[in-house]
Amino acid sequence: MNGLHDLGGMQSFGPVPRAQNEPVFRNPWEGRVEAMTMLLLMRGLFGGGGALRLAIESLPPLRYLSDSYYERHLDALEAALVDRTLLSAEEIQLRVERLGAVTTSPLQRERRPAADILKATTAGGGAPSNRRDIDRAPRFALGDAVIAVNAHPHGHTRLPRYVRGRPGMIVRIHPGAVFPDTDARGQGEHPQHVYTVRFDSHDLWGSTAEQNEGIYVGLWERYLEAA
Structure with a gap:
């Protein structure tokens, strides 16, 4: 796909700013998005990971350029979950409205120890590897x-x-x-x-x-x- 994600050699985007002592996550929600991404990858939702990249690359160009790194991942996760009918767009919107509403009663959330979540997620062997054994010899040799x-x-x-x-x-x-x-x-x-x-x-x-x-x-x- 020839999209905006493939920026190699393109001009007029200006310098890439580099923050000194930048934290891993600037906001707590970014860590949650990273956790969701890893969990879904471990569960095989995105195959070898290419499906997640495709979902990110398929975002509308304006959104892709204006989103932050973790915003792109969140948008792609939502699109992929809807595409696989694991969630509906209506369910996501209702959740957004509920989280954004002013309420005096806290949301009820399941609390599970992190160790239990990790154990349940990696029970099948952890994150899938893309490496595969191939019977045939490489077509090319060093120096070709x-x-x-x-x-x-x-x-x-x-x-x-x-x-x-x-x-x-x-x-x-x-x-x-x-x-x-x-x-x-x-x-x-x-x-x-x-x-x-x-x-x-x-x-x-x-x-x-x-x-x-x-x-x-x-x-x-x-x-x-x-x-």
């Missing part, structure tokens, strides 16, 4: 010259726009892993080998790029073809 395919899928992909159609070199071979493009759409895992590919800065950004610089990108085998 490759080209990133020039593909523009409509769904989730881990192939950045700025490397598509560009030459690179295999510098590392990783274990097999779930293919995110199909996993995100519920079309199966289709595991394949993953490589670290070095792209020369001049091949990506032209003659004005810095000398002797390169960018290293982790790419699945289907994203590559022999040069």
Whole structure:
């Protein structure tokens, strides 16, 4: 998907501010969103995680740019839960109205020790791993010259726009892993080998790029073809 989430090489967005001594969570609700995300991932709601990325990338452009990091995650979680009919939009709205209403009686919440919640959630082995054993040998070897395919899928992909159609070199071979493009759409895992590919800065950004610089990108085998 060619969306606003793929900002590599885009201009006019200004510098990225960096806060000194920034806390992990600026507000308590951010920690709760992170906890919900991890719990749902552990329960397999998002498969190998690609479905969550797809939900975030599918947010309306204005919302994606205006939301904070955890606001995007919350919006994506709500959309995914509604899409899977685990919640309805009406139920979420009613909850929002109830939490935002002025009331003298506190909300009744289930209180469970954190250790019990963690034990119940990880009973199946904890967070799922995307690594998979593959019987076939890697298609490429260290030092091979490759080209990133020039593909523009409509769904989730881990192939950045700025490397598509560009030459690179295999510098590392990783274990097999779930293919995110199909996993995100519920079309199966289709595991394949993953490589670290070095792209020369001049091949990506032209003659004005810095000398002797390169960018290293982790790419699945289907994203590559022999040069």
